Amino acid sequence: MKTNSRIEKILGQGGFVVTSECGPPRGADSEVVRKKGELLRGVVDAVNVTDNQTAVVRMSSLAACAILKGMGLEPILQMVCRDRNRIALQSDILGAAALGINNVLCLSGDHQKFGDHPQGKNVYDIDSIQLIQTVCRMRDEGRFLGGEEIKGKPLMFVGAAENPFADPFEIRAARLGKKMKAGCEFIQTQCIYNMERFSRWMEMVCERGFHEKCAVLAGVTPFKTAGMANYMKKNVPGMDVPDEMIERMKGVPKEKQAEEGIKICVEQIQQLREIPGVRGIHIMAIEWEAKVEEIVKAAGLFPRPEIE
């Protein structure tokens, strides 16, 4: 074991990992984070804390992670390259490690155009793959990007995201390979709706043996309504929602759609578990954390393993 990460330990024992996410509030109220944390306690192995997702200003990921950590949960610090240069990123990694945070997820970040400050300047000093390299170097070699020695290495389990549905499709597995080569130990995927395309991607990943060094956690997001399914298909970049799925949501009365969404999600998890190479599930229940427990239980992933 390189770190104290709970997910690293579960994966090390050959276990199946379940993660979920918590979007910090658009304000300074720590209670919001605590409430979300409470809903996920014992239900999942680790909780991603998003970093100003969709470029909308929120409570910092690091602060929300610290709150969750204080509650005894296992946070995954999401870090985007959009808002910080290499100095700030490395500094926050040290800070996170000092606060006992064991996991980091390295991301490019959505372009600020989609957020509430489209006038802002982005940074992109380094990109997500280089951030993976940076964190691994800090941990394994005990050196900063600049070469100076680190006193007190940050022991982080390093992850990244990958979107199997983005284009160009033919390099999507190769891109995961690059992340793996950079040192990435786990991948959480974009929400999967198109099982067929995901399976093809997973085959490409396994063919090249990437899955052995880098655990793939398959991402799912339950639909609340047929409208949401439609919105995701049409407006969320890099999202692939098959028409049959939207039709299925539309096919049930409005008051039953949430239930149907959960049902679809549970079925998806069951299918994903059968796909070779999938090492876990990442449930992104957007502002719907209350349903994660139900999904985990219905999918037969409860209770979560005890870890020392």
Add this chain to the structure above:
Amino acid sequence: MRLSYPSNVKVVKLPCTGRVDVLLILRAFESGVDGVYVAGCMEGECHFLRGNLRARRRVEYVKGLLEEVGLGGGRVEMFNMSASQGQRFAQFAREMTERIRLLGPSPVRK
């Protein structure tokens, strides 16, 4: 045909409306005209293939400039007609004269 059209229309002959230039129209306004219209061939029938289409874009551009300076984009227009359509030529001359009359004299002239 001996058709009549308003005597206030001063004709500037060009080999093709493709020769119409943004500056040419602006200079006309600077010299105090109340309006300018460009009479081009029917679209798709330009002897030089795209001259009248280019002229239309330039007229649109000038509309924007005239809006900016406060003269109003309505003082410039593009019309299409074939060489044999004398009736149509006279009709547009009347139409444009009427439009400009409603807009009043160019504020540049006061």
Add this chain to the structure above:
Amino acid sequence: MIVGNRKDFKEILEKLGPRRRVLVLGCNECVTVCGVGGEREVGVLASELRLFWKKEGETFEVREHTLERQCDCEYIDQIRGFADEYDVILSMACGAGVQYVSEAYKTKLVLPAVNTTFLGVTIEQGVWSERCQGCGACILDMTAGVCPIARCAKSLLNGPCGGSSGGKCEIDNETDCAWQLIVDRLKESGQMERYEEILPVKDWRSGREGGPRKRVREDLKL
């Protein structure tokens, strides 16, 4: 070439304030080619000013003049004889030209009439597109001749991100995904294996981040 957009007429008027003796100064280089600040555009802006002030019944003097370049002092000197007759020089050059004219005429007010936007190419008559950000350390050999710094909205050296869709960028479907272009070009030139290489963290010191840049060639000095 350097590409720009002309400022709105309203903004130009606001910046001119009460000044009515204006020298509209064009540049015969890049801004002429991209139709923003050459002799013709000088004519259009001068004409707009004259029409506006005539309409307002004001007295004014607008002179049109276009220099070979506004980024070389020997050309800037050519207006020395008459620059003093004007309250303001309204420069239609890129930001470099505006500054150099301003440096040469320290007592004069020099205003920009153009927003300088990018280093780019002519895609077709009337259409220009960004290609370079002048980072000072060219990597085009590693990216199949497509610059991700200038052309990827996130300047990703190891793209594409998850927002690439149908060859377009997530910021809008008019913008090509630079990394799709790179992958296509790698494929066309039979170098797909290059995609597997991780491009290292960039040393931005050669770019703007290292402070204002200067180039000296001793052998060319007089």
